[in-house]
Amino acid sequence: MPEMPNPEFLRRAIALATQNVVRGEGGPFGAVVVRAGKIVGEGANAVTATNDPTAHGEIVAMRAAAQALGTFTLAGCELYSSCEPCPMCLAAAYWARLDAIYYGACAADAARAGFDDAILYAEMRKDPAMRTMPSAQLLGEEAWASFAAWLASPNRVDY
Amino acid sequence: MPEMPNPEFLRRAIALATQNVVRGEGGPFGAVVVRAGKIVGEGANAVTATNDPTAHGEIVAMRAAAQALGTFTLAGCELYSSCEPCPMCLAAAYWARLDAIYYGACAADAARAGFDDAILYAEMRKDPAMRTMPSAQLLGEEAWASFAAWLASPNRVDY
Numbered sequence: 001m002p003e004m005p006n007p008e009f010l011r012r013a014i015a016l017a018t019q020n021v022v023r024g025e026g027g028p029f030g031a032v033v034v035r036a037g038k039i040v041g042e043g044a045n046a047v048t049a050t051n052d053p054t055a056h057g058e059i060v061a062m063r064a065a066a067q068a069l070g071t072f073t074l075a076g077c078e079l080y081s082s083c084e085p086c087p088m089c090l091a092a093a094y095w096a097r098l099d100a101i102y103y104g105a106c107a108a109d110a111a112r113a114g115f116d117d118a119i120l121y122a123e124m125r126k127d128p129a130m131r132t133m134p135s136a137q138l139l140g141e142e143a144w145a146s147f148a149a150w151l152a153s154p155n156r157v158d159y
Numbered sequence: 160m161p162e163m164p165n166p167e168f169l170r171r172a173i174a175l176a177t178q179n180v181v182r183g184e185g186g187p188f189g190a191v192v193v194r195a196g197k198i199v200g201e202g203a204n205a206v207t208a209t210n211d212p213t214a215h216g217e218i219v220a221m222r223a224a225a226q227a228l229g230t231f232t233l234a235g236c237e238l239y240s241s242c243e244p245c246p247m248c249l250a251a252a253y254w255a256r257l258d259a260i261y262y263g264a265c266a267a268d269a270a271r272a273g274f275d276d277a278i279l280y281a282e283m284r285k286d287p288a289m290r291t292m293p294s295a296q297l298l299g300e301e302a303w304a305s306f307a308a309w310l311a312s313p314n315r316v317d318y
Contacts (some may be wrong), residue, residue: 005243017305021309027318029305066211072206086254102296103297105302138166138262143268
């Protein structure tokens with residue numbers, strides 16, 4: 001079971017979000033990753049500042065934590081985010097094997113501030129053919145070759 | 160409307176995926192970002208090689224394309240991925256404003272090769288309280304302060 005949330009870590013995430021806006025460095029989102037009661041990584045939205053559409057506060061914080069800990073898994077860690085994670089950041093939290101997510105503002109708040117999180121959650125739920133993002137499969141059989149190589153690889157690192 | 164898919168770009172993505180496995184550098188996933196018929200960014204899974212749980216092939220390719228183009232939006236670009244993007248990468252494609260996604264293997268293929276994409280899509284569709292990732296909101300009112308600062312900011316860069 002994850003530890004009980006500590007509001008002070010969330011206050012730090014909120015402070016990072018507000019500071020990011022005041023400094024003109026990006027969107028109003030901040031996050032910290034905590035392990036055993038200590039912050040091991042933090043970040044704020046850096047999409048426009050670094051020309052990286054994936055640099056949401058949570059992603060920046062998770063990357064920083066993984067670097068600091070020298071690992072690609074954050075099992076045993078909790079994420080504190082100033083806002084409910086968007087689908088990108090929520091899925092990243094699963095891949096990182098985080099123990100829990102604690103957040104301040106909700107997706108509806110983000111929508112009121114002009115961010116698309118709620119729309120994105122709706123898109124995720126749709127059948128691919130019904131999404132606003134066009135997508136199509138091709139070369140399905142050829143593409144299996146990469147997985148065949150993976151399954152046959154003697155020195156693969158599972159993750 | 161996005162351009163018609165060109166299988167050669169997908170073959171490049173599949174080659175990057177297979178090469179990544181053969182070189183022992185990471186998972187069997189590769190991707191390229193194409194603009195006006197030219198590759199502007201490419202990447203392969205680098206989760207274990209770089210200790211970055213978010214370094215999926217598509218994310219690496221999108222970051223590379225944004226850096227190469229000097230912009231935080233990839234409108235006018237298409238993503239070619241050796242495999243159907245997971246929810247993290249799909250949501251990233253929306254944030255990057257990509258025109259379209261073309262992929263080789265599907266999520267069910269990835270599951271057969273040992274990857275959790277299908278489970279993750281199911282998690283995304285669930286009500287937060289029903290997900291395997293515990294999450295909770297706290298300090299909802301305090302957290303609005305970051306959005307208030309954003310809405311009041313005279314020099315914000317919308318994205």
